[in-house]
Amino acid sequence: MVVQDIQKLLETRASLVYVVSEEEERVEKIVASAASKVLGKSAVPYTWSCLEGLRKGTEVIDATTDPVRALAAYLKIKDSSPLVFKDLHLVLDGNAPLVRQLKECARILRPSRRTVFFVCPHMVLSSELLPIFRVVDVPLPTFDELSRMLDGAIDIMPEAKSLRQSVTPDLKAKLARAALGFTAYEALDAFRSALMNRDAVTIECVDAVLAEKRAMVEKSGVLEFVTSETGTWEIGGLFNLKKWLSERGEAFSPDVAKYGLKPPKGILVMGVSGCGKSLAVKAIATYWKLPLLRLDMGRVYDGLAGLPEEAMRKAIKTAEAVAPCVLWIDEIEAGIANQKQKAAGGSESRVLALFLTWMQEKTAPVFVGATANEVEVLPPEVLRKGRFDELFYLGLPTKEERKEILSIHMRKLHLDPDQYDMDYLAASTEGHNGAELEQGVVSAVFEARAQDAKVTEHLLANCLRNVVPLSRTMRERIEKIEAWARDRAMKASLTVFDSRN
Ligand SMILES: Nc1ncnc2c1ncn2[C@@H]1O[C@H](COP(=O)(O)OP(=O)(O)OP(=O)(O)O)[C@@H](O)[C@H]1O
Numbered sequence: 001m002v003v004q005d006i007q008k009l010l011e012t013r014a015s016l017v018y019v020v021s022e023e024e025e026r027v028e029k030i031v032a033s034a035a036s037k038v039l040g041k042s043a044v045p046y047t048w049s050c051l052e053g054l055r056k057g058t059e060v061i062d063a064t065t066d067p068v069r070a071l072a073a074y075l076k077i078k079d080s081s082p083l084v085f086k087d088l089h090l091v092l093d094g095n096a097p098l099v100r101q102l103k104e105c106a107r108i109l110r111p112s113r114r115t116v117f118f119v120c121p122h123m124v125l126s127s128e129l130l131p132i133f134r135v136v137d138v139p140l141p142t143f144d145e146l147s148r149m150l151d152g153a154i155d156i157m158p159e160a161k162s163l164r165q166s167v168t169p170d171l172k173a174k175l176a177r178a179a180l181g182f183t184a185y186e187a188l189d190a191f192r193s194a195l196m197n198r199d200a201v202t203i204e205c206v207d208a209v210l211a212e213k214r215a216m217v218e219k220s221g222v223l224e225f226v227t228s229e230t231g232t233w234e235i236g237g238l239f240n241l242k243k244w245l246s247e248r249g250e251a252f253s254p255d256v257a258k259y260g261l262k263p264p265k266g267i268l269v270m271g272v273s274g275c276g277k278s279l280a281v282k283a284i285a286t287y288w289k290l291p292l293l294r295l296d297m298g299r300v301y302d303g304l305a306g307l308p309e310e311a312m313r314k315a316i317k318t319a320e321a322v323a324p325c326v327l328w329i330d331e332i333e334a335g336i337a338n339q340k341q342k343a344a345g346g347s348e349s350r351v352l353a354l355f356l357t358w359m360q361e362k363t364a365p366v367f368v369g370a371t372a373n374e375v376e377v378l379p380p381e382v383l384r385k386g387r388f389d390e391l392f393y394l395g396l397p398t399k400e401e402r403k404e405i406l407s408i409h410m411r412k413l414h415l416d417p418d419q420y421d422m423d424y425l426a427a428s429t430e431g432h433n434g435a436e437l438e439q440g441v442v443s444a445v446f447e448a449r450a451q452d453a454k455v456t457e458h459l460l461a462n463c464l465r466n467v468v469p470l471s472r473t474m475r476e477r478i479e480k481i482e483a484w485a486r487d488r489a490m491k492a493s494l495t496v497f498d499s500r501n
């Protein structure tokens with residue numbers, strides 16, 4: 001795929017190409033293979049780095065560690081070999097002669113068949129330079145590429161023969177799938193360390209690669225690999241949401257394509273605090289048996305994981321590589337509220353635009369489960385059809401739902417709901433959200449243990465009554481959220497707009 005992209009750029013005589021990739025060696029190989037196909041076997045690429053200067057294979061061109069002189073030297077060369085230029089991100093900042101030289105290169109190379117590929121881990125081009133470059137994003141290795149890398153890794157192990165004999169097609173596929181999301185370096189490293197000191201390939205090797213993957217996902221700085229044990233059966237109420245999920249249970253199996261169906265893009269779960277929004281998204285991953293990656297929008301914007309746009313791009317790339325998976329964006333409006341305060345054109349609006357375009361166009365089976373509290377700040381483009389498949393509103397639980405939620409939390413603490421008057425407990429907790437019901441049950445158990453007594457119905461009712469529900473202190477706010485949701489005809493939990501029944 002990437003080889004074809006690079007080939008096309010060579011065929012169409014692109015002059016300056018900016019390749020966003022952390023994998024210099026892989027890009028070098030891709031350019032070399034594309035150049036030999038398009039320009040012939042003799043078109044071995046030149047390379048430049050700030051340490052080695054300009055070189056072609058073992059032939060070093062003297063006095064070219066300075067990037068301006070290196071590009072000048074390349075312009076004088078007569079053969080049509082492309083140049084793979086590394087380190088631009090390290091030498092461009094404040095280098096006015098280099099900016100000028102890049103513009104000269106674009107002008108001089110335009111009528112020729114020669115191309116310079118700048119390989120950088122992130123985007124450093126200013127708006128002044130961007131128009132003279134073609135930008136290519138190199139996707140991470142595919143399943144097939146990883147399978148080939150695995151063969152290569154096995155071949156160089158001391159016990160190669162017995163490893164080759166023991167690896168079944170199933171284990172091979174599992175190992176390659178476990179490495180999806182890795183760069184080529186990372187995949188080779190993970191394979192090598194998983195196979196080290198072994199004479200047979202076993203399921204433990206897959207676990208070892210998965211453990212590395214977990215570390216890798218977390219290294220991205222904005223994504224977290226969440227281990228979720230929440231099943232939908234641990235969520236009370238939310239009938240419509242559960243029905244929607246169960247109807248799409250097969251959505252991520254390979255068979256879905258057979259019926260011409262596409263996997264769903266995602267849902268936006270909005271509503272009152274403590275009603276189970278985060279819980280619902282976690283349950284989706286468990287229910288569909290998919291890995292769950294949590295994207296921290298706050299981290300995307302705070303700059304600690306790199307420039308916001310880069311952080312978002314990286315998160316998307318990693319999620320796509322790990323696909324099929326659930327990408328959980330908790331409190332999606334955190335970033336959007338921010339971006340409203342900033343002038344349009346700032347990195348925040350670009351991050352949102354990037355995310356929305358991706359949502360619209362994505363084909364990779366990444367199911368986005370987004371949650372939002374401050375629904376009013378969501379701009380209409382987030383809610384437009386084509387982005388999320390469905391918008392769910394989670395309101396305060398109804399009496400029946402409260403009964404279910406109380407039962408779930410009582411069972412978790414080894415209390416048998418059949419021994420209690422659940423109708424009475426549910427009726428006396430009108431206005432409580434799921435989190436508050438849970439809190440009441442937990443404090444009853446604590447209190448009983450402190451007194452070395454049983455959890456009586458009376459104690460339970462008292463403890464539940466002592467929890468002051470948010471709906472009382474924030475009545476106006478909740479009514480506003482409900483009105484907002486109702487006006488937009490959101491699909492909601494069965495009887496969500498009336499918690500008093
Ligand atoms: N419908 C429910 N069934 C069972 N437990 C629930 C339900 N709703 C909430 N809870 C309990 O309350 C806890 C908090 O819920 P959760 O974090 O999902 O709420 P939230 O809507 O994401 O709130 P916030 O807006 O504050 O993030 C859950 O971990 C769960 O124990």
Ligand SMILES: [Mg+2]
Binds near residue numbers: 277278279330371
């Ligand atoms: Mg939450």
